[in-house]
Amino acid sequence: MDQSFLIMLSNLLHLHNHLDPTNSLLSDSSSASYSADVSSPASILTSTSAAPILFFTLASVLSYLASNSPKKPSKPSSPSSSSSKPPSEFSVAAFRALSTERIWAMEAPLRDAQWRSLYGLSYPVFTTVVDKLKPYITQSQLSLPSDYAVAMVLSRLSHGLSLKTLASRYALEPYLISKITNMVTRLLATKLYPEFIKIPVSRRRLVENTQGFQELTSLPNICGAVDSTPVKLHKLSPDVINGSMYYCKYGFPSILLQVVADSKKVFWDVCVKAPGGYDDSTHFRDSLLYNRLISGDIVWDKAINVRGQHVRPYIVGDWCFPLLSFLLTPFSYNRTGNPGQNAFDEALMKGRKTVEEAIGLLKGRWRILQDLNVGLNHAPQTIVACCVLHNLCQIAREPEPELWKEPEENGQPPKVLENEKSFHYYGESLRKALADDLYQRLSSR
Structure with missing residues (x-):
């Protein structure tokens, strides 16, 4: 009493x-x-x-009053005090209760919708990521559970949260959040990249890719579409050498991302090698894919004959890329050619739209790429990690979010380099043969 x-x-x-x-x-x-x-x-x-x-x-009256008198709320402890605890909704215990107890009591659609809102992907895809990364995270002797660490990083990537926000939410020091983010993105970009981002060299994958594009464009043997996009940097350190090279044509500091996508908007090549101030053709020519194609290291074995031309699988790009035997571009950027050329350009741009939409999905799902708030040294691996996660979502047929809208592109075709001339002339012949064949088929309908 x-x-x-x-x-x-x-x-x-x-x-x-x-x-x-x-x-x-x-x-x-x-x-x-x-x-x-x-x-x-x-x-x-x-x-x-x-x-x-x-x-x-x-x-009796006093006893009643004493038993019903409101208690004064206890003074909350200071966040900086040693007794402070993480918010219950983001604590390890709360995550464990959600992932091991409540998760099985929920209907799958509701469960996956909740998981996507928290971590950007459904529960089955999340468990796939955790299972593949867990052996490597365990080796690092991290003091946090592997699935909890992965969930924390995914919440940052999907919502674009800053270190400060995440540290406050999970009641952890910012340096630890940074360490965990760097570890998980590095593992995604190195250990999972070879499994989920692959150049289609097998005949089965070539057939799947070319058939998918032919249904979209009526053009035969397209195996991919290439495009570049600047990934905006939240800030650029003043001590960066040649910092002006990071400012893209849209006026903000960025890193240039180049991707090649198939007809299902799955990336099969990713390259992050240049500051945002580089043009698309220069970045492409610096890529490993370009060097392997021009050296003959990659020869796609699925050739067809079109009007006497030997046409191997090729990728398509806009007028900012060089016209080569393995990369076909439009005749013009504003449809000023003859009817056959314009029909080809329209069909090619339908195929190229897949990579535009893939980039829109990438930045729509992983919003950290809309304003990349990581250190410059860790920016490339973070971008590649998001590309790996994008592929996981596409392969699992996750619902597609609203597309991130890219600014309209413009520019002139790049100059042909001396070592490219034979590839360029052969590309011109291929493009003309394909355009004439398409126009004849369209006219006969």
Whole structure:
């Protein structure tokens, strides 16, 4: 019982004794045993005078008030105090309850929708990522559970959260958040990249790719579409050498990302090698894909004959890329050619739209790429990690979010390099043969 209430009852006892000194319950000889009987109102009712009734009435009222009086809220501890704890909704215990208990009590659509809102992908895809990364995270002897660490990083990538925000949310030091982010993105960009981002060299994959594009464009043997996009940097350190090279044509500091996508918007090549100030053709020529294609290291074995031309699988790009035997571009950027050329350009741009939409999905799913708030040294691996996650989502047929809209591109075709001339002339012949064949097929319908 509350100590202040005991004191109040003691005072009432003295009042009762003053009003009825003849009561044996309140005599000096029995006052020593009061503390043992005070909680028994029946003993107080043995008095025949009015005073005990008054005493009991007052005691009952005070007891009621004491038991129903609001408690003063305890003063919250300072976030900087040693006893501070992470918010319950983001704690390890809360995550464990969600992932091991509540998750199985939820319907799959509801479960996956909740998981996507938190981490950017459904629960099955999340568990796939965790299972593949867990052996490497375990080797690092991280003090946090592997799935919890992966969830934390995915929440940052999908929502674009800053280190400061994430540190506050999970009640961890910013340096630890940075360390975990760097570790997980590095593992995604190195360990999972070879499994989920592959150049289609097998005949089965070539057939799947070319058939998919032919359904979209009516052009045969397209196996991919290439495009570049600047990934905006949140800020650029003043001590970066040649910092002006990072400012893209849209006016913000960035890193240039080049991707090649198939007809299902899955990336099969990713390159992050240049500051945002580079043009698309220069970046492409610096890529490993370009060097492997122009050196003959990659020869796609699925050739067809079109009007006497030997046409191997090729990729398509816009007018900012060089016209080569393995990369076909439009005749013009504003449809100013003849009817056959314009029909070819329209069909080619339908195929190229797949890579535009793939980039829009990439930045729509992983919003950190809309304003990349990581250090410049870790920016490339973060971008590649998001590309790996994008492929996982596309392969699993995850619902597609709203597309991130890229600015409209413009520019002139790049100059042909000396070592490219034979590839360029052969590319011109291929493009003309394909354009004439397409126009004839369209005209005969």
